[in-house]
Amino acid sequence: MSDKIPSPMNWREDYEKKLTTAEEAVKLIKSHDHVIFGHCICEPEGLIDAMVANHDAYRGVHITHMVSLGKGEYTNPEYKDNFTFDGIFFGAGTRNSIAHGNGDVIPVYFSELPIWMRRGILNFDVCLVMVSPPDQWGYCNLGVESGYTFQAMRSAKTVIAQVNSNMPFAYGDTHIHVSQLDAIVEMDMPLMESQPAKVGDVEMAIGEYCASLIEDGSTLQLGIGAIPDAVLASLKNHKHLGIHSEMIADGVLDLVEAGVIDCSEKSLHRGQIVVTFLMGTKRLYDFADRNPMLMLRPVDYVNDPTVIAKNNKMVSINSALQVDFMGQVVAASIGTKQFSGVGGQVDFVRGASRAEDGKGISIIAMPSIVTKKDGTIISKIVPTIDQGAAVTTNRYDVDYIITEYGIAHMKGKTLRERARALIGIAHPSVVDDLSKAFEERFNTPYVDE
Numbered sequence: 001m002s003d004k005i006p007s008p009m010n011w012r013e014d015y016e017k018k019l020t021t022a023e024e025a026v027k028l029i030k031s032h033d034h035v036i037f038g039h040c041i042c043e044p045e046g047l048i049d050a051m052v053a054n055h056d057a058y059r060g061v062h063i064t065h066m067v068s069l070g071k072g073e074y075t076n077p078e079y080k081d082n083f084t085f086d087g088i089f090f091g092a093g094t095r096n097s098i099a100h101g102n103g104d105v106i107p108v109y110f111s112e113l114p115i116w117m118r119r120g121i122l123n124f125d126v127c128l129v130m131v132s133p134p135d136q137w138g139y140c141n142l143g144v145e146s147g148y149t150f151q152a153m154r155s156a157k158t159v160i161a162q163v164n165s166n167m168p169f170a171y172g173d174t175h176i177h178v179s180q181l182d183a184i185v186e187m188d189m190p191l192m193e194s195q196p197a198k199v200g201d202v203e204m205a206i207g208e209y210c211a212s213l214i215e216d217g218s219t220l221q222l223g224i225g226a227i228p229d230a231v232l233a234s235l236k237n238h239k240h241l242g243i244h245s246e247m248i249a250d251g252v253l254d255l256v257e258a259g260v261i262d263c264s265e266k267s268l269h270r271g272q273i274v275v276t277f278l279m280g281t282k283r284l285y286d287f288a289d290r291n292p293m294l295m296l297r298p299v300d301y302v303n304d305p306t307v308i309a310k311n312n313k314m315v316s317i318n319s320a321l322q323v324d325f326m327g328q329v330v331a332a333s334i335g336t337k338q339f340s341g342v343g344g345q346v347d348f349v350r351g352a353s354r355a356e357d358g359k360g361i362s363i364i365a366m367p368s369i370v371t372k373k374d375g376t377i378i379s380k381i382v383p384t385i386d387q388g389a390a391v392t393t394n395r396y397d398v399d400y401i402i403t404e405y406g407i408a409h410m411k412g413k414t415l416r417e418r419a420r421a422l423i424g425i426a427h428p429s430v431v432d433d434l435s436k437a438f439e440e441r442f443n444t445p446y447v448d449e
């Protein structure tokens, strides 16, 4: 669409002219094109299935997206000559693409993605997106996402939209006019869903520790994984909480319904939940529909640390795969294997730390161990991170680390003090090993304080 201004004249006629089938629409993709998908639930499954089915027509088509709940079939080894995945965030469908030789990583903060598109650092030929049917003015709606999709549609040379009547109509930077689309495919299907993670005793204990640091009237950012839901479940007795978050899942709904999240004390966008995207179940998507309490804004605004810092009592809560003795947080890789992506973790850690009222905090919360299928126990607290792993939140930014065994505050502590505090919240079964590593590194006996 190349940043076309909406042209509301005769939009119904325009819509009819652009209507086509998925099979025809994906012929607009040419070999070696760079294709970006709408983000997360805005990923148009119907168009992607048609694109994969048409694989023989393509050579070297580059696919880029961030969070995806889709099947990721374009990363299957048999399509290696047809598609390459230049991933920004990896999930179940795409995680093995690098090992297959047809995937690679573009390291970029989510917040900078729209900026990189505007600056031409990343250029896209085609954007495939899912939108709602047009309203009476000819505007379709992105419903559950504004993060980078809004900018991707503006930057790409061609925009192909799957119109799905299940897409809610949400407020914010979510409107795209029919005149700004190049091809339209009507195809209803249920929106993709992410079921709430199971919250067990460990997660609940972590949630309680997090809740103990959260004051009434705080504004929260909640990351990805089981931990955010556990934190929310522990906040039932809090008052006047607000949300300024990259994303939300179903967990916020109970607290909205209970009146705990009312955004009444937010210092920025008072009364509104501000997010870049939603990822949950139909219950969450129904909540988004024409709900003035919810405001979707692009990620270069929501995740901008200077914007985050304008929220009083800002609390960011994210998770990790590993934390080392220095407090370095690994959240997106397991050794050299890309597991997910940086998302907004660093931006929210920094934004919360610099909250203008001086009351912001950032929390990295995680279970102390993972237990593999064969029963092997792996400590998430480690003397040094795995070889090849990438640091997500560095030791200068890290603030609180929480496990089911307690809270370790990193800021203001020396490295030795940090290591001691972290061993104090490690799983009892690994404390001996960690103590030995402590003693070797610091030439001091480990004393449990």
Ligand code: COA
Pocket: 222, 223, 224, 225, 226, 227, 246, 247, 318, 319, 320, 321, 322, 330, 331, 332, 334, 339, 340, 341, 342, 343, 344, 345, 370, 371, 372, 378, 379, 380
């Ligand atoms: N070593 C080896 N494997 C590990 C591991 C470790 N240290 N830590 C976790 N794993 C494995 C788990 O066993 C699990 O494997 P499985 O999928 O086979 O069951 C998997 O990795 C996921 O671990 P888990 O701890 O359950 O992750 P999660 O779903 O709670 O997500 C993050 C945690 C860190 C991956 C997730 O929060 C993330 O991607 N963060 C980065 C982006 C971010 O923070 N965004 C915030 C703004 S939205």
